[in-house]
Amino acid sequence: MPEEILAPLAGKIIQLNLEIGKAVEEDEEILVIEAMKMETPVFAPLSGTVKEVMVDEGDEVEEDQLLAVIDE
Numbered sequence: 001m002p003e004e005i006l007a008p009l010a011g012k013i014i015q016l017n018l019e020i021g022k023a024v025e026e027d028e029e030i031l032v033i034e035a036m037k038m039e040t041p042v043f044a045p046l047s048g049t050v051k052e053v054m055v056d057e058g059d060e061v062e063e064d065q066l067l068a069v070i071d072e
Helices: none
Strands: 003-006 011-016 029-035 038-043 048-053 066-071
Touching: 029 066
Parallel strands: none
Antiparallel strands: 003 066, 011 029, 029 038, 048 066
């Protein structure tokens, strides 16, 4: 079942460790969002394969914005 990865807060994507077709492990750091000079890592909620990536490094995102989709 696909799992949507949502932004936990508004900020700027400063590191993106995702690409379509890449395998990821549960709790792997998949991207980093910077907000108010603080870096917040986002971790994969499950192991699976990246099906979609909706953002690029440098993109500004809003809280709860869809960032990526991982399928088991």
